[in-house]
Amino acid sequence: MGKTALITGITGQDGSYLAELLLEKGYDVYGLIRRLSTPNISRIEQILDKIELVEGDLTDQSSLDNAMRTAQPDEVYNLAAQSFVGTSWNQPVLTGDVSGLGVVRILESVKHQCHDARVYQASTSEMFGKVQEVPQSETTRFYPRSPYGFAKVYGYWACVNYRESYDIHVSNGILFNHESPRRGIEFVTRKITDSVARIHHGLASELRLGNLDAKRDWGFAGDYVKAMWLMLQQDQPDDFVVSTGETHSVREFVELAFEEVGLDWEKYVVVDPKFVRPTEVDLLLGNPAKAKRVLGWEPKVRFEELVKMMVKADVERLSK
Ligand code: NAP
Numbered sequence: 214m215g216k217t218a219l220i221t222g223i224t225g226q227d228g229s230y231l232a233e234l235l236l237e238k239g240y241d242v243y244g245l246i247r248r249l250s251t252p253n254i255s256r257i258e259q260i261l262d263k264i265e266l267v268e269g270d271l272t273d274q275s276s277l278d279n280a281m282r283t284a285q286p287d288e289v290y291n292l293a294a295q296s297f298v299g300t301s302w303n304q305p306v307l308t309g310d311v312s313g314l315g316v317v318r319i320l321e322s323v324k325h326q327c328h329d330a331r332v333y334q335a336s337t338s339e340m341f342g343k344v345q346e347v348p349q350s351e352t353t354r355f356y357p358r359s360p361y362g363f364a365k366v367y368g369y370w371a372c373v374n375y376r377e378s379y380d381i382h383v384s385n386g387i388l389f390n391h392e393s394p395r396r397g398i399e400f401v402t403r404k405i406t407d408s409v410a411r412i413h414h415g416l417a418s419e420l421r422l423g424n425l426d427a428k429r430d431w432g433f434a435g436d437y438v439k440a441m442w443l444m445l446q447q448d449q450p451d452d453f454v455v456s457t458g459e460t461h462s463v464r465e466f467v468e469l470a471f472e473e474v475g476l477d478w479e480k481y482v483v484v485d486p487k488f489v490r491p492t493e494v495d496l497l498l499g500n501p502a503k504a505k506r507v508l509g510w511e512p513k514v515r516f517e518e519l520v521k522m523m524v525k526a527d528v529e530r531l532s533k
């Protein structure tokens with residue numbers, strides 16, 4: 214018999230790629246979806262007839278219990294979060310409730326409703342924050358630099374504790390930044406490629422950004438959801454860094470993206486203090502050696518290809 218998976222955050226970037234991957238593998242896929250005045254299903258429209266949606270919210274325990282009872286999942290992928298670092302300073306309590314405490318609600322629900330389900334927690338390189346070593350690995354000490362970062366540290370340790378206390382098969386994927394044409398528009402990569410496409414089509418004349426010196430280890434979301442799945446196929450739960458092992462600055466991303474449409478970025482980019490954060494994560498660079506060794510996982514899409522893919526998709530989208 215095929216397996217059943219429940220994905221929280223199925224309407225987000227990663228949720229949509231993961232749902233497609235699991236359908237390809239023959240899973241029955243359930244997705245937790247929260248009530249909004251206008252449903253946000255644009256990323257999963259192409260698979261709506263193949264998945265089951267269950268209403269629920271990470272801040273509401275009973276809805277999570279109901280989702281677990283309905284789906285009876287073999288695997289739970291907890292991808293839901295208030296995931297935008299910038300917003301976490303304006304909404305620190307909500308961020309803690311969803312991205313931190315929400316993890317405990319998921320674990321409680323699994324403990325009581327489907328104890329044998331395997332759980333994936335969307336942990337993050339933001340936990341390394343002001344990095345204590347370069348590159349960062351599973352043993353690097355955390356030093357979060359935002360309410361989002363410290364909420365995720367709480368969620369991470371909740372998973373470790375439920376694994377040790379209750380023998381729940383729960384793994385943390387410590388994923389470094391991963392992007393795609395489905396990336397939310399407020400994140401820097403998509404903000405850049407969307408603006409480049411607008412400028413190219415004569416729909417905009419400038420791009421306002423914050424810190425161009427920040428460096429990130431950027432990979433492709435389609436590659437990273439494969440690592441999530443692999444973690445839950447292991448006999449033993451564990452924690453894994455998932456990254457490319459390369460780092461690039463926001464400036465490099467900008468240069469390449471403008472180059473793609475034959476424009477000089479310096480004529481269009483304006484540095485606006487409004488987008489500079491109260492505390493910055495200056496440099497992220499992950500060491501994916503453990504994921505390669507234990508999971509046999511490696512990223513396929515490299516930085517230049519990722520930038521091209523995203524610019525191309527936005528240029529095409531806006532030409533319609
Ligand atoms: P995303 O596109 O922002 O998706 C977030 C998802 O969470 C959306 O489906 C959203 O639903 C859902 N959500 C938000 N609040 C919720 C709530 N209270 N109850 C239920 N669902 C809620 O994020 P992503 O890029 O796919 O990232 C997936 C996960 O990986 C997140 O936990 C993120 O923090 C983590 N992560 C991401 C990266 C990255 O680079 N992308 C790296 C490391 C870790 P709506 O559509 O209704 O808003």
Ligand code: G4F
Pocket residue numbers: 296297298299336337338339388389390391399400401402404421422423424425427428429463488489490493494497
């Ligand atoms: O694209 P960002 O907003 O992503 P950030 O903060 O690295 O967080 C993302 O990756 C994390 C994994 O490390 C995830 F956990 C998290 O959920 C999210 O997916 O910003 C990247 C960098 C930052 O240093 C920021 O200061 O770009 C810099 N930046 C410069 N100008 C900007 C801008 N970021 C945004 N969003 N907008 C700007 O105008």
